Amino acid sequence: MREELGRVSGPHGEVALWRRTDDDGAVVTELVVDGVFAMDDVDTSTERALATEALARVDGAELAVLVGGLGLGWTTAAVLRSPGVAEVVVVELEDALLGWAADGLLPGLRSTADPRLDLVAGDVACAFTPGRYDVVLLDVDNGPEFLVHGSNAGLYGTAGLTRALAALRPGGVLAIWSADPAPALLERLADTPGTRDVEQLVLPVEREGRVFEYAILLARCG
Structure with a gap:
């Protein structure tokens, strides 16, 4: 049905x-x-890992987190459950998703009442305020190789990555979700000035009798 x-x-x-x-x-x-x-939401482990893996690499309390892409709400919910998080700004291009979140229709985020949560309609690139966040999480598309919106390509280019990293405080972490391992993006991240501890986590997920390899790419602002 x-x-x-x-x-x-x-x-x-x-x-x-x-x-x-x-x-x-x-x-x-x-x-x-x-x-x-x-x-x-057959399997939401990688969406949740985007949040938990990035936050595990950041020390301190009163953390400010920027989430690019609301989706079905699983990443945002994982951020809100993490210790030390004081502020979560979620920027979503599709206004409809924000309305459905407010109506309680997103399975990952059943309520938007948490006072730490700010849902914003728009392009996440416009929210890259320099030195504003401890963690920036990007899950705006399927990754650099299979885009739903071609306009998102700029986020995965050198200029987009530079702006995303500049939105971090020193020692902050940028994490990017991808539907496939992305070696070219990993190399681009490593070549972006001011990055360190660049890594790619490949996360196999079995569904419908097949194993899919998703990826999370991480970089620390040096």
Whole structure:
């Protein structure tokens, strides 16, 4: 059974939120953008790891975190559950997702009432205020090799990475989610001035009888 929870046409195309019940009784929510499957919550381990792996590499309390891309809310929820986090700014390009979050329709983020949480509509690149954050998490697309929105390509280029890193305080961490290992992006990060401790975590996930390799790329602001 498949149920449409919402469908909105906007400046970036049509966005639809669906809920289905699989043969094994599992309830799955999926997001479709311009007719292209964007994500579901069959397995959310890598979305949550984007938050936990980055925050594990940052010391201190009263941490400020910028999340680029709300998705189904799993990364944001993992940030809010992490110790020491005082502020979470989530920037989402699709207004519809913010409305669905407020209505409690996103499975990962059932409530937006946490006073530490600020949901903002727009392009995350416009939120790269220099020296503002301890952690910047980017999950705005499927990664540099398979973009839903071609306009996101700039975030994975040298200029975009430089701006994202500049938004960090010294010692802060940038983390990027990718649907596949991204060696070219890893090299680009390593070559970006002011970075250190650059690494790529490859996270295998089994679903539908296949093993998929997702990746999280991390870099510290030197």
